[in-house]
Amino acid sequence: SYVLTQPPSVSLAPGQTARITCGGNDIGSKSxxxxxxxxxxxxxxxxxxxxxxxxxIPERFSGSNSGNTATLTISRVEAGDEADYYCQVWxxxxxxxxxxxxxxxxx
Amino acid sequence: QxxxxxxxxxxxxxxxxxxxxxxxxGYTFTDYYIHWVRQAPGQGLEWxxxxxxxxxxxxxxxxxxxxxxxxxxxxxxTAYMNLSRLTSDDTAVYYCARHIATTVSLGGMxxxxxGTTVTVSS
Numbered sequence: 001s002y003v004l005t006q007p008p009s010v011s012l013a014p015g016q017t018a019r020i021t022c023g024g025n026d027i028g029s030k031s032x033x034x035x036x037x038x039x040x041x042x043x044x045x046x047x048x049x050x051x052x053x054x055x056x057i058p059e060r061f062s063g064s065n066s067g068n069t070a071t072l073t074i075s076r077v078e079a080g081d082e083a084d085y086y087c088q089v090w091x092x093x094x095x096x097x098x099x100x101x102x103x104x105x106x107x
Numbered sequence: 108q109x110x111x112x113x114x115x116x117x118x119x120x121x122x123x124x125x126x127x128x129x130x131x132x133g134y135t136f137t138d139y140y141i142h143w144v145r146q147a148p149g150q151g152l153e154w155x156x157x158x159x160x161x162x163x164x165x166x167x168x169x170x171x172x173x174x175x176x177x178x179x180x181x182x183x184x185t186a187y188m189n190l191s192r193l194t195s196d197d198t199a200v201y202y203c204a205r206h207i208a209t210t211v212s213l214g215g216m217x218x219x220x221x222g223t224t225v226t227v228s229s
Contacts, residue, residue, distance in 0.1 A: 001169075030212070031212050031213050033214075033215030033216070035152075035215075035216075037152075042202055042219040042220065042221055042222050043144075043152065043202070043204075043216075043219055044219070045215050045216060045217050048213075048214055048215040048217075049213050049214065049215075054217065084151075086151065086152050088152075088215060088216075089212075090211060090212035094166050094211065095154065095166065095168060095169075096142065096154040096157070097154065098144075098151060098152040098153065098154060099151075100151050101151040101152070
């Protein structure tokens with residue numbers, strides 16, 4: 001089955017740029033979706049189809065995807081961005097796969 | 108507004124079954140797949156499977172094959188997830204989420220239920 005690999009944690013100060021990676025074999029050929037999950041809450045989609053942003057999601061959130069790595073970028077990080085972030089793709093076996101998640105800490 | 112509202116928390120003994128419901132409102136129920144995703148305490152998200160409420164077609168993750176059944180009732184815009192032969196490893200929050208049925212891979216899951224906590228304990 002297809003495997004997505006994320007770093008367990010990313011820490012940075014407010015105002016910096018967070019880059020959360022999602023690695024997978026030829027992931028650049030797939031559509032990647034990203035979710036934010038705050039403690040005790042349901043996930044929220046923040047980027048879909050590699051780089052599209054749903055309405056209501058700040059422009060600070062952006063995505064890219066090429067080769068074997070997809071990246072979620074959060075510019076000018078704020079305390080409210082502290083959460084777990086998950087990447088997701090649809091696998092050709094008609095299964096959906098999530099990455100292991102990355103905990104973003106704003107120092 | 109568009110929302111998915113799930114049934115309340117459940118406690119089961121090992122070996123029992125649990126059925127969680129997910130009621131949709133604010134959109135045409137048959138236009139979207141319903142996926143089920145679970146999250147064990149302190150762990151990540153795990154996809155369990157999905158149902159197409161238009162056709163009844165289901166797809167289950169191999170891990171849950173033989174133990175999970177996803178059904179639906181179009182008349183009340185509700186999807187169900189039944190998990191049998193429960194063990195303590197099934198203790199988790201179970202979410203439903205919708206995905207537009209016009210594409211198998213695009214868009215992602217745009218609306219999620221609030222989650223249902225299932226506790227398996229003797």
